[in-house]
Amino acid sequence: MFTRKEQLIARTGKNKVGRFEFLKLLTNEFKTSKSKEAKTQVLANLVNFAYDPINYEYLRKLRVIDLFLYLLSEDDKDFVRFSIGGICNLCLDPQNKDYIIHSHGVQAVSSLLTSSDEETVLSAITTLMFLITPFSKPLITSPEIIESMIYFSNSSNIRIKNLATIFLTDYCSDTNVKHIKEHPTVVPVSAIPLPQSVMNSRLFTLCARYSRSYSAKLPSKLASDQNLKPGDSITITKSITEDDILSFAKLTDDFNPIHITSPKNIVHGAFLNGLVSGVIGTKLPGAGTIVVEQIIRYPKPCYAGDTVSITVEIVTVRKIIKCKYRCIANMERIVLEGEAKLMASNAQVKKISFTQ
Incomplete structure (x- = not known):
């Protein structure tokens, strides 16, 4: 975590x-x-x-x-x-x-x-x-x-x-x-x-100015500002390249040959889960969201060159938000699916357990 x-x-x-x-x-x-x-x-x-x-x-x-x-x-x-x-x-x-x-x-x-x-x-x-x-x-x-x-x-x-x-x-x-x-x-x-x-x-001075301009890529919605309801969903697509897989292997030291030297290099499962995490943390529910529990399945492999559609859907909205998600490669095979329990912003408050 x-x-x-x-x-x-x-x-x-x-x-x-x-x-x-x-x-x-x-x-x-x-x-x-x-x-x-x-x-x-x-x-x-x-x-x-x-x-x-x-x-x-x-x-x-x-x-x-x-x-x-x-x-x-x-x-x-x-x-x-x-x-x-x-x-x-x-x-x-x-x-x-x-x-x-x-x-x-x-x-x-x-x-x-x-x-x-x-x-x-x-x-x-x-x-x-x-x-x-x-x-x-x-x-x-x-x-x-x-x-x-x-x-x-x-x-x-x-x-x-x-x-x-x-x-x-x-x-x-x-x-x-x-x-x-x-x-x-x-x-x-x-x-x-x-x-x-x-x-x-x-x-007080926050920090010294950088010599070059920079604009951080920020989410358009904040989790605490959304009126979430069951059924809300979002889908984004991502084309996964050989360079993406190699960069992830360098980051994690996971140079398993099935990922980098196979005739059809398989995308790391953690890489796919990271794409899901990106959607949850910036799109739905949005900024401030924390994943507290996950269940993940990988029904079929995802390969370098595949275009993946990542869909996240809200299931229930209470103090703990439940969602389900799936990644579909080339609109034909499910390469990741699962569900998660989430906390929205002000997570420290929501750590305290109340009777629902």
Whole structure:
């Protein structure tokens, strides 16, 4: 599910752009782009990269944590929703957690508890739980925040209600909860001022500009923005060349003769699955999607020179999305088929299991 550093060293794009350089280009794209849509798509990509621990060091160097913290105070709901999702992903790492806490992140995150956006509130509650340390616990379990959680625990929204209940049960003493219920505060969370150091974060430099222009290829839809329903599907086609197979063999060190020296070279099964993953992660459901379980079958071989049609179809849409997919070579034989369970964006929130 996660990436090894050795794989990153070997894995470069067509123009030999490594992972760090690509992330640097993304941050520069966000900084320089004047398009709201482009900025939103870049931000969604950064949040997706924040899920993989191998990227933590890179994101720290590029000050992406600062970017996410700054955007929490923006008026744009999309920017806020994705930024708190990124912080939620990153704060699982002890070093990131410490940085966020000491950058007044608790205050910034807690200010989102009054948001009208459900996903933002869910991510904010989850992030506060992830940020709890002996140092930060007194701040995170302040009377104002506990009062907000008590309010949420009575919500008609089952997701928010369950999450707030977990917060109160796992991190707050019964005595404190009882006292605050009997003596509610007069200062709501929304009135907690953000420190000036956070408000002034416009001054930080995201990264140095590249001498050449670059436009990242970004998905047109974000998983969390789609109204998915059973039956939604998409099909794309891809012609697989000998060079594709050889490049994949070099990437994986899989030089099995059936792939590279056979009279009819067979495409690696993992290569076909990668094509499916590309559709799932950029098209349907879209950016931010994570595969948590897969079943794959290879009924017939796929050969170099074949044109493959990759179809993904949504089966059910709940907290875990189920889809099925198949790859058909030259419109005549099924070379891959299977099904998967997926999580859409804000995956850290959806890791918590609720009664459905």
